[in-house]
Amino acid sequence: MKWSITTQERNALVESHLGCIWWTINKNRRLIAAADLDDDDVFQQLAVRMIRAIQNYDPDKGKDLEQHIFAQLQYEILNCKDAAKRYGLKGAPYGARDLVVSLEALADAGVQFAGGGVLKCLEIRQRGPCAA
Numbered sequence: 644m645k646w647s648i649t650t651q652e653r654n655a656l657v658e659s660h661l662g663c664i665w666w667t668i669n670k671n672r673r674l675i676a677a678a679d680l681d682d683d684d685v686f687q688q689l690a691v692r693m694i695r696a697i698q699n700y701d702p703d704k705g706k707d708l709e710q711h712i713f714a715q716l717q718y719e720i721l722n723c724k725d726a727a728k729r730y731g732l733k734g735a736p737y738g739a740r741d742l743v744v745s746l747e748a749l750a751d752a753g754v755q756f757a758g759g760g761v762l763k764c765l766e767i768r769q770r771g772p773c774a775a
């Protein structure tokens with residue numbers, strides 16, 4: 644049965660085991676470099692996994708907490724490369740990077756944009772600068 648701990652207890656355990664994350668990152672330095680991952684991104688992903696590992700820890704299974712954390716972190720680091728593919732262009736099909744066009748290139752081609760937010764209007768060469 645999973646143990647029940649308060650948020651403060653969980654946070655204290657996470658803070659006391661942050662070294663496990665850096666140890667796992669340093670142990671898997673070649674894998675991280677080969678997958679072209681950023682240390683900060685990997686650290687963040689492993690920190691989330693450690694929080695879940697502490698919350699889901701079951702002392703009745705025979706492992707101590709630190710063994711459970713290391714097993715979960717090792718599993719997560721093997722899946723970090725999949726998360727990097729999911730977000731961004733790393734997982735895009737071959738040749739998809741050639742399909743990406745910047746907004747400036749579209750504006751240079753005379754494409755008009757409608758909408759608000761940050762892009763209220765773009766400069767179109769035929770009309771000159773637009774009013775903000």
